[in-house]
Amino acid sequence: xxxxxxxxxxxxxxxxxxxxxFDLHLVPGELVGLIGPNGAGKTTVFxxxxxxxxxxxxxxxLNSGDLSGKKxxxxxxxxxxxxxxxxxxxxxxxxxxNVKIAYHxxxxxxxxxxxxxxxxxxxxxxIITKKALELLDIFGLTPRKEEKARNLPYGEQRRLExxxxxxxxxxxxxxxxxxxxMNTNESRDLVRLIDWIHHEFGxxxxxIEHHMDVVMSICRRIVVLDYGRIIAQGTPDEIRANxxxxxxxxxxxxxx
Amino acid sequence: MKNVSIRIxxxxxxLALIVSLVGCTKAPVQxxxxxxxxxxxxxxxxxxxxxxxxxxxxxxxxxxQINDKGGINGSTVVIKAEDDKNDPVEAANAAxxxxxKDKVIGIVxxxxxxxxxxxxxxxxxxKIPLISGTSTNEKVxxxxxxxxxACFIDPFQGLVMAKFASENLKKTTAAVLFDxxxxxxxxxxxxxxxxxxxxxxxxxxxxTYGKGDQDFNAQLxxxxxxxxxxxxxxxxxxxxGLIAKQxxxxxxxxxxxxxxxxxxxxxxxxGGDAIEGGYFxxxxxxxxxxxxxxxxxxxxxxxFKATPDALAALAYDAANILMEGIKQAKTTDGxxxxxAMAGLKNFKAVSGNVSFDSNRNPIKGAVILKVQGGKQVxxxxxxx
Amino acid sequence: xxxxxxxxxxxxxxxxxxNLLFLQQLINGLQLGSIYALIAxxxxxxxxxxxxxxFAHGDIYxxxxxxxxxxxxxxxxxxxxCLFAAMVFCAVLGMTIEKIAYRPLRSAPxxxxxxxxxxxxxxxxxxxxxxxxxxxxxxxxLFKRQSYVIYSAGSGLGLRTLTVSNIQIIVLVTAxxxxxxxxxxxxxxxxxxxMRAVSFDKDAARLMGIDVDRIITITFAIGSSLAGAAGxxxxxxxxxxxxxxxxxxxxxxxxxAVLGGVGIIPGAMFGGLVMGSAETMVLAYGKSTYRDAIAFxxxxxxxxxxxxxxxxxxxxxxx
Numbered sequence: 001x002x003x004x005x006x007x008x009x010x011x012x013x014x015x016x017x018x019x020x021x022f023d024l025h026l027v028p029g030e031l032v033g034l035i036g037p038n039g040a041g042k043t044t045v046f047x048x049x050x051x052x053x054x055x056x057x058x059x060x061x062l063n064s065g066d067l068s069g070k071k072x073x074x075x076x077x078x079x080x081x082x083x084x085x086x087x088x089x090x091x092x093x094x095x096x097x098n099v100k101i102a103y104h105x106x107x108x109x110x111x112x113x114x115x116x117x118x119x120x121x122x123x124x125x126x127i128i129t130k131k132a133l134e135l136l137d138i139f140g141l142t143p144r145k146e147e148k149a150r151n152l153p154y155g156e157q158r159r160l161e162x163x164x165x166x167x168x169x170x171x172x173x174x175x176x177x178x179x180x181x182m183n184t185n186e187s188r189d190l191v192r193l194i195d196w197i198h199h200e201f202g203x204x205x206x207x208i209e210h211h212m213d214v215v216m217s218i219c220r221r222i223v224v225l226d227y228g229r230i231i232a233q234g235t236p237d238e239i240r241a242n243x244x245x246x247x248x249x250x251x252x253x254x255x256x
Numbered sequence: 257m258k259n260v261s262i263r264i265x266x267x268x269x270x271l272a273l274i275v276s277l278v279g280c281t282k283a284p285v286q287x288x289x290x291x292x293x294x295x296x297x298x299x300x301x302x303x304x305x306x307x308x309x310x311x312x313x314x315x316x317x318x319x320x321q322i323n324d325k326g327g328i329n330g331s332t333v334v335i336k337a338e339d340d341k342n343d344p345v346e347a348a349n350a351a352x353x354x355x356x357k358d359k360v361i362g363i364v365x366x367x368x369x370x371x372x373x374x375x376x377x378x379x380x381x382x383k384i385p386l387i388s389g390t391s392t393n394e395k396v397x398x399x400x401x402x403x404x405x406a407c408f409i410d411p412f413q414g415l416v417m418a419k420f421a422s423e424n425l426k427k428t429t430a431a432v433l434f435d436x437x438x439x440x441x442x443x444x445x446x447x448x449x450x451x452x453x454x455x456x457x458x459x460x461x462x463x464t465y466g467k468g469d470q471d472f473n474a475q476l477x478x479x480x481x482x483x484x485x486x487x488x489x490x491x492x493x494x495x496x497g498l499i500a501k502q503x504x505x506x507x508x509x510x511x512x513x514x515x516x517x518x519x520x521x522x523x524x525x526x527g528g529d530a531i532e533g534g535y536f537x538x539x540x541x542x543x544x545x546x547x548x549x550x551x552x553x554x555x556x557x558x559x560f561k562a563t564p565d566a567l568a569a570l571a572y573d574a575a576n577i578l579m580e581g582i583k584q585a586k587t588t589d590g591x592x593x594x595x596a597m598a599g600l601k602n603f604k605a606v607s608g609n610v611s612f613d614s615n616r617n618p619i620k621g622a623v624i625l626k627v628q629g630g631k632q633v634x635x636x637x638x639x640x
Numbered sequence: 641x642x643x644x645x646x647x648x649x650x651x652x653x654x655x656x657x658x659n660l661l662f663l664q665q666l667i668n669g670l671q672l673g674s675i676y677a678l679i680a681x682x683x684x685x686x687x688x689x690x691x692x693x694x695f696a697h698g699d700i701y702x703x704x705x706x707x708x709x710x711x712x713x714x715x716x717x718x719x720x721x722c723l724f725a726a727m728v729f730c731a732v733l734g735m736t737i738e739k740i741a742y743r744p745l746r747s748a749p750x751x752x753x754x755x756x757x758x759x760x761x762x763x764x765x766x767x768x769x770x771x772x773x774x775x776x777x778x779x780x781x782l783f784k785r786q787s788y789v790i791y792s793a794g795s796g797l798g799l800r801t802l803t804v805s806n807i808q809i810i811v812l813v814t815a816x817x818x819x820x821x822x823x824x825x826x827x828x829x830x831x832x833x834x835m836r837a838v839s840f841d842k843d844a845a846r847l848m849g850i851d852v853d854r855i856i857t858i859t860f861a862i863g864s865s866l867a868g869a870a871g872x873x874x875x876x877x878x879x880x881x882x883x884x885x886x887x888x889x890x891x892x893x894x895x896x897a898v899l900g901g902v903g904i905i906p907g908a909m910f911g912g913l914v915m916g917s918a919e920t921m922v923l924a925y926g927k928s929t930y931r932d933a934i935a936f937x938x939x940x941x942x943x944x945x946x947x948x949x950x951x952x953x954x955x956x957x958x959x
Binding site (some may be wrong): 052072077102105121 | 828829830833834836837840841843844845846847848849850851
């Protein structure tokens with residue numbers, strides 16, 4: 001039984017066909033890579049899955065539940081969390097609060113309870129703070145917890161984004177180019193981290209990445225997108241050898 | 257060429273003659289109408305709506321009494337009323353509508369001087385007599401010889417209160433707080449200061465505020481620092497109530513004085529205890545003992561289930577002065593009515609016997625009322 | 641001949657009284673300012689979240705005053721329940737307005753929403769004119785006015801005492817309590833954090849499981865309830881209300897919000913208090929005719945020299 005089914009999804013903006021007949025089925029615990037040249041429609045796929053866009057046709061199904069027409073926040077609450085290609089942290093909030101916000105929809109204390117019933121508020125906050133700190137620990141961000149997110153160095157902001165996504169306690173994690181802008185050392189660390197959380201949290205992960213070494217080293221299955229259509233899928237070795245993929249990436253580094 | 261132009265001129269003259277003849281033949285038709293229409297301009301809504309209500313009721317009572325006695329020279333009197341919302345633009349529109357559409361013979365109104373000042377030029381240029389019951393600003397009747405009023409004028413109220421403060425209350429220091437945007441309060445303030453100082457008193461502070469202000473703490477703190485015995489507040493009731501409250505809250509102990517703008521039940525509703533012990537000048541007191549005043553009061557109470565205020569009394573007087581003019585003129589021609597009105601001598605009115613001076617301002621006395629136990633109590637009469 | 645010494649003495653005495661006068665004026669200014677601040681908070685919160693200058697906000701404040709009036713005259717409730725009821729009513733009103741008037745225009749050009757806001761403002765004013773009446777009405781006395789001398793400086797001419805009235809204390813204490821409560825909600829509760837997250841990046845917030853529509857609704861509710869509270873306080877402090885009372889107060893509160901930096905909550909508080917004090921000082925040391933001019937002078941100066949407001953950082957707007 002699959003965790004996520006993307007069935008025949010097409011996404012058109014006016015006359016532009018960003019994604020056509022996209023099919024994807026993820027079984028629980030899989031780590032799948034989604035690659036393709038710039039403008040192939042990878043982020044559009046993420047936006048359709050997370051409900052930012054309503055697909056022109058087709059459906060997204062999570063745990064046999066249809067996500068069509070649901071608000072993005074409900075989809076997140078249903079178990080899909082993501083990071084962004086260009087970092088979108090809440091810059092004016094502290095590192096800790098960024099993580100706590102994603103935890104909050106699991107919390108039970110409402111705003112009126114917070115104002116009128118102090119003890120419940122503080123008890124609820126305490127639990128969330130504890131959990132958020134555990135996450136920050138994993139990502140090595142505990143010393144930075146009180147700093148504003150926008151003041152963090154780039155690499156730490158990337159890590160914080162993943163931590164924040166994990167705080168939503170997803171079953172499926174969508175990572176949109178987590179290694180973008182990182183040097184080789186940093187991205188190697190990141191690969192280890194992703195691999196670790198994949199196992200530790202028992203997550204299913206869908207990963208968009210340009211760094212081929214990252215994709216090839218951690219994904220068991222890779223889907224290749226070009227001009228909005230799937231042109232190939234398979235194991236890293238199959239993909240490496242696929243002539244269509246080589247053609248699509250002509251002029252781009254395939255194996256570096 | 258010359259011939260042609262002379263012929264055209266002659267033709268024009270003949271045409272003009274015909275037109276004027278037609279006009280003449282029409283004129284007698286007007287005098288035999290069974291209805292005499294008089295207009296009322298008053299604020300039925302807006303910030304001083306209670307003024308408009310009293311004014312209208314005063315006019316209605318006067319007209320009803322005349323009609324009950326058979327009307328004016330056999331014609332029934334009809335009222336056409338327009339709301340000016342206490343806005344000069346609305347007042348001018350109202351006057352224009354009454355004159356051009358309703359063909360009124362005379363107008364009673366408006367209440368506030370600023371509105372009457374806007375309506376008066378229209379009445380003047382159409383040669384329709386206009387008489388305001390309560391517009392006390394000097395400039396109102398200076399608009400032209402068709403403009404009258406039934407009340408005394410602003411400077412007189414300033415003088416009355418100055419005289420009352422210095423002669424009756426025997427006080428020597430005062431402060432003045434008034435609305436700089438309003439001619440009425442400004443006129444009273446200026447005259448109070450002038451006359452109070454003339455009588456040997458000292459005006460320690462002379463402070464202002466703007467239209468619609470609600471917070472007077474800054475000015476009152478300043479006034480408090482001078483410690484005056486009298487605080488002169490020549491504004492309308494709703495603002496005076498606010499000022500009085502804030503002044504007492506600051507611990508100002510001065511006696512509050514004011515003008516006829518205080519005359520409303522809402523003064524005590526807004527001002528509460530703070531306004532207790534204040535004095536204001538007025539044109540009329542329901543406790544007045546003249547036969548006209550006594551019969552007016554009982555008729556008014558029977559008709560409207562309320563005690564008449566000065567606005568009602570003055571509107572009643574104004575309507576009666578206008579109707580007396582129409583009666584004496586025996587025509588509805590504006591100029592004739594105007595002349596009859598201007599010629600009235602010691603006309604028996606509710607607020608005192610009225611004669612007009614050369615500026616069509618009545619010559620009469622003023623009453624001083626005290627706010628006591630939430631009511632207006634007759635205190636004294638001050639003569640000019 | 642008066643010697644140097646006595647003259648010095650009178651000078652310093654004079655100076656002391658001037659200081660006293662200034663302090664008293666400052667107390668007056670804080671009372672007025674705390675009301676502006678409460679209104680300004682709603683402006684700022686709503687702007688922060690949906691980038692909308694809610695021109696109907698001043699009219700919600702007016703409705704708050706009328707609600708207080710209705711409850712106090714019809715039900716004879718005392719101050720606190722009255723205040724609370726007005727806040728609840730305005731909160732519901734604010735949410736309704738958001739839902740009916742603004743939500744359908746969430747993705748419309750800003751000018752459309754702005755025009756709608758002005759329309760809502762006129763609608764509220766005229767509804768009150770129609771159903772309750774266009775005239776000034778006296779607000780019932782919920783407290784007997786009392787004044788306390790908190791400092792006395794002997795005898796002589798000039799201002800000798802520093803006076804505070806119970807009304808001033810009530811207005812100030814209520815306003816400050818509400819402001820701190822708001823600050824607690826925004827800083828410490830999950831809803832408050834969600835508000836800040838939505839204000840920072842709506843789409844990212846959505847994808848972190850935050851129900852953005854709900855947060856916007858709550859923001860309108862809280863902002864409107866503060867305006868409602870301001871309405872009741874103004875009824876107590878200046879007991880004369882009318883359907884047009886929200887227009888100028890709303891404008892001045894808007895200036896206060898801009899002064900502090902639109903979207904910044906402590907900025908709105910500070911801006912409100914500064915506006916109230918500035919107005920009072922203009923009245924105390926200048927001319928009453930400049931009272932309204934000072935608000936708009938401040939607005940122009942801020943827009944010229946510090947468009948992000950005193951508490952704002954100059955950052956280019958996020959789209």
